[in-house]
Amino acid sequence: MSLRARLTGFGSYLPKRVVTNAELAERIDTSDEWIRTRTGIAQRHIAGEGETAVSMASAAAQAALAYAGVSAESVDAVIVATATPDQGFPATAVRVQAALGMNRGFAFDMTAACSGFVFALSTAEAFIRSNQAKKVLVIGTEIYSRIVNWEDRTTCVLFGDGAGAVLVEASDDTDAGILSTHLHSDGAHGDLLYVDGPTTEKPVLHMQGRDVFRHAVAKLSAVVDEALTANGLAAEDIAWLVPHQANLRIIEGMAKKLDLPLDRVVVTVDRHANTSAASIPLALDEAVRDGRIKKGDLVLLEALGGGLTWGSALVRL
Template identity: 70%
Template sequence: MRGDTLSETIPDRPSTPLSDQNFPTSSPVQDIRPRARISGVGGCLPRQIVTNEDLAQRLETSDDWIRTRTGIRQRHIVSEGENAVSLAAQAARNALEQAGVGPQDVDAVIVATSTPDQVFPAVAVRVQAALGMRAGFGFDVSAACSGFIYALSTANAFIGTGMAKRVLVIGVEVFSRLLDWEDRATCVLFGDGAGAVLLEAGAAPGEGILSTHLHSDGTLGDLLYVDGAAGTGTNSVLKMQGREVFRHAVVRLAEAVDEALDANGLCGADIQWLVPHQANLRIIDGMAKRLALPAERVVVTVDRHANTSAASIPLALNEAVRDGRIRKGDLILMEALGGGLTWGSALLRY
């Protein structure tokens, strides 16, 4: 999304730590449903790195122009032998390895993507095959940049109803195949990659996925869309009204964040980590300011990954878990907005 100057700003949210608030002492009805937790994370980025300087050699743009408006300095782009399935499968393997779980113990695979390799079969069932899974089920979710939040919420529901005990949730995108590489307003914004989490039943009360919140407004679908479907023709090119998408993102993401906090009786001061969709550094910084979170408590990868759409949140989570920033017990807030328009948030205790 382009960082055009707008009159809208993200309003500050009052921050009072949970410990300073007074809550009713009456006991709520006990929830005995299985609770989901993240037991493993994984990521996979293509080998090829394309810098802003590389793009400036064939477009009327510059490193300074791109960085000032987006915060991006490079992105990963698939090359020969890499596609959505290969990236997703490797991210899944990494998540399973960290969790110490074999693919035969996974009940379902849910993949969030807008850029499948084929119209069907789904990326999820191709990943099943790549992992050697002969049981369970898999399907794809299409909600653009909000896809991972949608997939996480769906997996959480499966676990909550007892339909599954372990679900691989993967966000993967190969947006390079949908870009007009002559359009500097869009092609500089996106990158390719995959991120995965293994969601398992067994979280204690107050741990794991605390709540998820999903929204969409189809009347705004023409603000960000792709003509045609991936893999079906030469007219499958991303179109975006950058200024309008930015404007709606500012408002809708603030609403989604408030919804998650209010649903759990929390405020910004209670959050240890913000792991946002990585579309534009100005939006990320604005949300952090609204929550009164210092920069070191916000996971940022947009500078190196660009916008990897549904893959951006799990890729950022994977990086922060593996480098030791995010630890067991930390309270994490996620939020995203994408084409549709779709948007949502998730709150979890890692």
């Protein structure tokens, strides 16, 4: 019997503190108009004291389990995508495993920057298809506010903190689940977007924004075509696009390529900013819970991040 990996639970967590563009403009040389025009961002959530990558991931995971009506004890694996762990080791995922009260299964982290959630989702699907796991929590959690240079207006305005999670379960329903995933990387472009490692005195994010934007448009277009071709589908078959929330102009460009009106694209970048590996599950949770995305909808996920890494996933809810 061929197993499908089906998304059955959705959850998210956003820090309580909201920082608007106007507030940032009081501290650095920028303005609300400058940020909105270039990125589409109006505000972002910033983690406060006591809010960590682990605590946010755990809260998002608990919400996903509650949505699915599944106990943590029945979960076989936890995969956390993060570029901003609280510790070099142990993995954020094992801390989440402990916080959820799990005493079985396995847990590990994945680092693919903003593409991390798609990479982790693909890995969860592989475990399920190979019958190594029946239930897998896939989580993206990020605290970029602690690694950006708050004096650099070209980068600090772009990012926010948060966590999103999905529960992926084995299913024999061939009409639903993950249809395919498509992953890529090109290390030759690693210096376009990177963060120094934990052995440095203070890890700081570095980004060549124009070059990243240029690669994003080309590579995301190609990986979207790859997903559609692999499944014998056309752009008009897509009910919803849930993209990585990096920049509104990139999102609008992908919608135009697919000939999708923006009201069929889940957009949270205006309120969440770029939450890296957390952005897709945060957006997915919001759209499922508010009723936009319904059971049976064909949903396309896509992301590009440092590495460079990029990927897509085609999912029928």
